[in-house]
Amino acid sequence: MVYEFKLPDIGEGVAEGEVVKWLVKEGDEVKENQPLVEIMTDKVNVEIPSPRKGMIQKRMAREGEVVKVGQVLIVIADEVTGTPTITGIDLPKPLQSSPEKLVPSRTKPLETATEIIKQEGLKPTEVLATPATRKLARDLGVELSLVRGTGRAGRITDKDVQRFKQSGKPAVATAVAPIGPRGVEERVPLRGVRRMVAEHMVKSKTNAAQVTHVDEVDMTEVVRLRERANVAAEKHGVKLTYLPFIIKALIPALKQYPYLNATLDDEKSEIVLKKYYNIGIATDTEQGLMVPVIKDADHKSITQLAIEIATLSEKARVGNLTLNEVQGSTFTITNVGGIAGVFATPIINYPEVAILGVHAISKRPVVENNQIVVRDMLYLSLSFDHRVLDGAMAARFVKAIKQYLEDPKLLLLETE
Numbered sequence: 001m002v003y004e005f006k007l008p009d010i011g012e013g014v015a016e017g018e019v020v021k022w023l024v025k026e027g028d029e030v031k032e033n034q035p036l037v038e039i040m041t042d043k044v045n046v047e048i049p050s051p052r053k054g055m056i057q058k059r060m061a062r063e064g065e066v067v068k069v070g071q072v073l074i075v076i077a078d079e080v081t082g083t084p085t086i087t088g089i090d091l092p093k094p095l096q097s098s099p100e101k102l103v104p105s106r107t108k109p110l111e112t113a114t115e116i117i118k119q120e121g122l123k124p125t126e127v128l129a130t131p132a133t134r135k136l137a138r139d140l141g142v143e144l145s146l147v148r149g150t151g152r153a154g155r156i157t158d159k160d161v162q163r164f165k166q167s168g169k170p171a172v173a174t175a176v177a178p179i180g181p182r183g184v185e186e187r188v189p190l191r192g193v194r195r196m197v198a199e200h201m202v203k204s205k206t207n208a209a210q211v212t213h214v215d216e217v218d219m220t221e222v223v224r225l226r227e228r229a230n231v232a233a234e235k236h237g238v239k240l241t242y243l244p245f246i247i248k249a250l251i252p253a254l255k256q257y258p259y260l261n262a263t264l265d266d267e268k269s270e271i272v273l274k275k276y277y278n279i280g281i282a283t284d285t286e287q288g289l290m291v292p293v294i295k296d297a298d299h300k301s302i303t304q305l306a307i308e309i310a311t312l313s314e315k316a317r318v319g320n321l322t323l324n325e326v327q328g329s330t331f332t333i334t335n336v337g338g339i340a341g342v343f344a345t346p347i348i349n350y351p352e353v354a355i356l357g358v359h360a361i362s363k364r365p366v367v368e369n370n371q372i373v374v375r376d377m378l379y380l381s382l383s384f385d386h387r388v389l390d391g392a393m394a395a396r397f398v399k400a401i402k403q404y405l406e407d408p409k410l411l412l413l414e415t416e
Contacts, residue, residue, distance in 0.1 A: 280329030
């Protein structure tokens with residue numbers, strides 16, 4: 001008896017997953033609930049356990065391959081019964097031992113220059129030919145390194161190319177000479193988080209009419225407040241960053257301008273206004289960009305936000321986030337201030353309609369009461385979907401955030 005184990009539904013809205021790593025091999029005996037494979041979905045890794053004990057008959061996907069929910073993932077046999085045939089899948093028959101040496105068939109036409117070289121015992125060498133002869137070879141699909149030249153010093157002539165073509169040798173594409181020095185390229189498979197980020201970014205740029213609005217904020221009062229509040233945060237073992245203050249200023253601005261806390265349902269042509277505030281925090285990890293979500297951020301204090309940000313960020317870096325911790329965001333913040341740069345134009349976390357870029361706080365000279373003074377200044381960049389929001393609303397939204405940050409007493413902070 002064999003059992004077709006299909007990729008189960010492992011989370012709301014999850015339609016597919018990428019095979020990151022197989023944890024078993026064909027022929028292995030497995031126990032019930034033993035991990036079979038590591039699947040990447042929605043930017044988190046999930047280990048899929050075996051539903052029963054038995055022997056791994058066949059793995060139906062390669063590492064790096066995307067498998068749909070409901071698609072056969074692996075075949076498990078209760079016992080070895082020869083070569084079973086299961087629904088829609090003929091399992092390979094075991095090779096029979098034979099004293100005869102296998103001889104490669106020459107009836108199948110060779111398809112590449114490399115195959116021809118191996119079969120004919122030739123070695124690719126630097127060829128001598130005029131530009132006109134090289135063009136003729138390209139037009140006829142002839143690999144010059146396989147043509148024996150009859151001209152002076154072994155130069156290949158037009159007749160040599162035509163004779164090679166008429167001899168019945170298969171036409172092959174001429175290899176393009178590499179640009180730059182040899183041996184300096186490396187090809188890295190686009191897999192895992194990087195592949196999902198790439199697909200998500202392309203989908204966002206394709207579906208949303210993205211525009212970015214930039215403003216600067218005087219963070220001097222927040223800098224002072226953070227210094228005092230950090231004493232209370234340290235009692236909880238948390239280093240207080242500026243991000244909790246940004247979130248605290250963001251919430252009342254979202255309530256004032258609800259179209260920023262929304263998604264656009266393209267199929268139904270409806271703007272879905274969210275009445276809850278789940279803030280995604282774009283987090284840089286070795287695997288790629290991940291976006292853990294702080295649920296119900298409007299009900300949490302500065303210290304609670306700091307603790308949750310630190311916890312989720314650490315889980316993202318070590319790859320321990322759950323599906324629930326990366327789903328359900330209504331608005332996203334990306335904080336690049338700790339790295340470098342003046343400001344950036346972030347890409348919307350689709351299907352949300354806006355994302356806020358937070359940049360470095362730096363001391364800059366500004367004019368205040370007709371005097372040049374040094375203040376702690378911050379750039380904010382809001383990318384938004386122009387299909388849902390006009391520029392004026394986006395500018396007013398950023399202005400509201402700015403007002404709360406420049407006068408943080410308005411936030412009614414709980415610093416404990």
